[in-house]
Amino acid sequence: MMTHAMEGFARLCDDGWQQGWHERNGGNLSYRMTAEDVAECGKMLEGTRTFPLPKPIPEVAGEYFMVTGTGRYMRNVKIDPLHSFGIIKLGDKGESYQILWGLEDGKPTSELPTHLLNHAVRFQATGGKCRVIYHAHPANITALTYTIKPDARMLTRILWQSETECAVVFPEGIGIVPWMVPGGTEIAEATAKLIKIYPAVVWSYHGAFASGSSFDEAFGLMHTIEKAAEIYLKAKSVGIVNTITDDNLRVLAKAFGVTLNPAFLD
Numbered sequence: 001m002m003t004h005a006m007e008g009f010a011r012l013c014d015d016g017w018q019q020g021w022h023e024r025n026g027g028n029l030s031y032r033m034t035a036e037d038v039a040e041c042g043k044m045l046e047g048t049r050t051f052p053l054p055k056p057i058p059e060v061a062g063e064y065f066m067v068t069g070t071g072r073y074m075r076n077v078k079i080d081p082l083h084s085f086g087i088i089k090l091g092d093k094g095e096s097y098q099i100l101w102g103l104e105d106g107k108p109t110s111e112l113p114t115h116l117l118n119h120a121v122r123f124q125a126t127g128g129k130c131r132v133i134y135h136a137h138p139a140n141i142t143a144l145t146y147t148i149k150p151d152a153r154m155l156t157r158i159l160w161q162s163e164t165e166c167a168v169v170f171p172e173g174i175g176i177v178p179w180m181v182p183g184g185t186e187i188a189e190a191t192a193k194l195i196k197i198y199p200a201v202v203w204s205y206h207g208a209f210a211s212g213s214s215f216d217e218a219f220g221l222m223h224t225i226e227k228a229a230e231i232y233l234k235a236k237s238v239g240i241v242n243t244i245t246d247d248n249l250r251v252l253a254k255a256f257g258v259t260l261n262p263a264f265l266d
């Protein structure tokens with residue numbers, strides 16, 4: 001049986017697959033469940049397998065998460081949920097996790113440290129609103145990282161200038177980490193440092209992480225970033241002769257009642 005939250009989780013995975021962001025096992029998703037989500041699972045949740053985390057994350061101790069499996073394909077989440085994702089519960093001190101449903105013949109994503117640390121940091125940054133952390137491999141935002149230094153100001157300005165509503169969707173800007181080995185605590189800590197400030201972080205030559213209070217918000221943020229990167233690369237390949245000015249951005253922010261990161265304006 002699929003609960004409401006499981007349906008939402010599977011829909012996002014399929015949406016990302018339809019966008020072409022999830023070649024092979026590329027990308028992963030996690031969702032911090034509400035008490036109602038957990039209650040809806042009822043007797044489906046039962047634990048037999050417990051694993052340690054490389055570093056304890058006490059900020060999310062005792063929380064339940066839905067999380068995709070390592071090596072699993074986003075295109076299979078809808079048709080084979082039991083093998084493609086699962087539900088885990090963190091230990092009382094955030095030092096381990098127990099698999100309570102799904103992840104059959106498998107384990108959570110190799111990016112679990114980044115997901116959990118990002119949840120810990122975004123929980124604090126959003127007053128508990130953030131529930132979704134989404135990692136994808138969209139082609140355009142990844143291609144864009146080959147054309148600039150890994151600099152949040154430069155990246156943010158390019159994206160703000162490439163689609164009018166970007167500044168409204170992410171007024172804080174977007175972070176970027178230089179190339180690092182994926183799948184460990186080091187890249188998790190580098191990402192968490194940035195996601196404290198920005199709702200999304202790009203991984204150079206790899207992809208991006210987006211956060212949100214809902215599946216719609218996290219997917220929508222990834223989609224907005226990727227679309228803006230696509231527009232930028234298309235415009236740049238022909239030759240950019242006009243752009244959205246800083247004064248345009250200021251007027252836009254006023255009209256929509258958002259505060260743009262002042263460090264990213266000239």
Ligand code: 13P
Nearest residue numbers: 025027028070071109110
């Ligand atoms: P997993 O299959 O372990 O989720 O890894 C995919 C990925 O995108 C790593 O960055």
Ligand code: ZN
Nearest residue numbers: 026027206207
């Ligand atoms: Zn990846």
